[in-house]
Amino acid sequence: MSHVLVAMSGGVDSSVAAALLLEQGHRVTGLFMRHGQAPATQGSTLNANGTATGDLALAEACRPGKARCCSAADADDARAVADSLGIPFYALDFSREFGRIVDYFVDEYTAGRTPNPCIACNSWLKFGRLFEYADGIGADFVATGHYARVVQLEDGASALLRGLDAGKDQSYVLYGIPAQRLPRVIFPVGHFSKEEIRRRATDLGLHVAEKPDSQEICFVPNGDHAAVVRRLRNERERADTASGDPVSSGVDSTDLDSTGGEIVTLDGRVVGQHEGLERYTVGQRKGLGVALGEPHYVIRLESDTRRVVLGRYEDLARTELTISGVNWLVAAPRGEVACEAKIRYRSPATPASAWLEAEGRVRVRLHTPCYGVSPGQSCVLYWGERVIAGGIIR
Secondary structure (H helix, E strand, O other): OEEEEOOOOOOOHHHHHHHHHOOOOEEEEEEEEOOOOOOOOOOEEEEOOOOEOOOOOOOOOOOOOOOOOOOOHHHHHHHHHHHHHOOOOOEEOOOHHHHHHHHHHHHHHOOOOOHHHHHOOOOOOOHHHHHHOOOOOOOEEEEEEHHHHHEEOOOOEEEEEEOOOOOOHHHHHHOOOOOOHHHHHEHHHOOOOHHHHHHHHHHHHOOOOOOOOOOOOOOOOOHHHHHHHHHHHHHHHHHHHHOEEEEEEEEEEHHHHHHOOOOOOOOOOOOEOOOHHOOOOOOOOOOOOOOOOOOEEEEEEEEOOOOOEOOHHHHHHHEEEEEEEEEEEOOOOOOEEEEEEEEEOOOOEEEEEEEOOOOOEEEEEEEEEEOOOOOOOEEEEEEEOOOEEEEOOO
């Protein structure tokens, strides 16, 4: 009987994932990843019998029938599901680690790029730090409620595949899982449709069966990411000023002094002013703050000049791009490889060719033009259903 550590978010997908693993005969432990600012209990981790040891931060453990340990509604939902399934449940404080993701989010927007913090969270925490906790309790596998699949091929290798529900497939945000960890990853709901998962939750009597899916970044609850970036950047600037440090986590202090700039057309004509690059992303049409008589789109953001450059839709077309920080889930090719490329979570994959360049970067040639290729987003490469690599668009 395998021991599986399940990341439980309090939603229907991870809740049913835990139930499915139980049905399959696994020994299951539920885990909620807290990322709030509550202080962690320092100097503790978790061993196989639930006692605190080691040097990792761990919130108070919750066993079925014991008092709640988390105040957030999602944590309460996850605990209630664990109670109903009769599995051990723990809430771990990841606030310190999660701060790295928030810093990345602020730095990327300040530099004129459009980050995807969910991908960073998956790569750094859910399939990074979480494995350390799995090892600490002797778990054989780590599972989540993502709509994707991991299968073992005839040659013994593990492959990451799209979820069977094309409308819910989340393989795009999972490309950062280290290849050596794939054999220990399980996605129980990836073989089902969303409707089937909700029906199973109802049949199991889980109170989260009709809980709405989260559609927002978890630390941007009102959807106003620009306001979050400005607030956090200002807090950072004040903290650096108080400490006498003029540089803020790799962001030039001149950027913090004047985040606004000009809105210009491709021919250099100034048509307006903006109050911060974080308000814009490549491909954006609405909310530009200028009227030019015909639709215009953000073509690029210039962090050095602080300019927002506008053009027509056809000016967005791109047939080549470069990605860095590439994670290969197959052996890196020696020459050009035919594949499909996906440049945004909700965009379709398009036929492409890819090849290695210097410093591990990958050049991708798109066989048909893509519109709205945005630096900071991820480009993920596929062979049919299989994810072969992914990285950050530069």
